[in-house]
Amino acid sequence: MRTSLLLLALIISLPLVAAEKTDGAPTKVADAPKPKDPPLPEKVQPPDEPPPTVSIRNVKGAVIEEYRQGNRLYMIRVVPERGIAYTYLDTDGNGRLEYDGEDGPVRPVYYTLYEWD
Numbered sequence: 001m002r003t004s005l006l007l008l009a010l011i012i013s014l015p016l017v018a019a020e021k022t023d024g025a026p027t028k029v030a031d032a033p034k035p036k037d038p039p040l041p042e043k044v045q046p047p048d049e050p051p052p053t054v055s056i057r058n059v060k061g062a063v064i065e066e067y068r069q070g071n072r073l074y075m076i077r078v079v080p081e082r083g084i085a086y087t088y089l090d091t092d093g094n095g096r097l098e099y100d101g102e103d104g105p106v107r108p109v110y111y112t113l114y115e116w117d
Contacts, residue, residue, distance in 0.1 A: 049069070049070065050069075050070065052067055052068060052069045052074075053067075053068050054066070054067055054068075055068070061080070061081035062078055062079065062080045062081060063078075063079040064076065064077075064078055064079075065077040065078075065079070072090075072095075073090070073097070074089070074090045075087065075088065075089050075090070075097075076088045076097060083109075083110070084110055086099070087099075
């Protein structure tokens with residue numbers, strides 16, 4: 001019981017001891033220097049080119065998304081009704097869309113045999 005009272009008295013007196021300066025005057029929060037505001041960043045200019053547009057259409061159960069920058073078609077994404085989505089990209093800017101295949105020139109066929117939550 002005595003140790004808990006002694007500990008409580010010590011905890012109560014610590015802020016009072018810490019608040020005093022060497023000359024005996026208490027420290028005030030208002031005396032602390034105020035931090036300066038950071039400078040405002042420069043205004044960001046909008047890009048000169050228009051944002052890309054996406055047109056989505058349904059063809060025989062497959063969803064085809066065409067991505068255009070201005071009048072230039074740069075990507076097509078095909079999401080079939082069954083199967084995995086695939087993407088064609090204009091990687092070198094020549095106007096021809098290439099298959100973005102990670103598996104090489106052969107595209108394997110995947111079937112879902114079983115799914116669970």
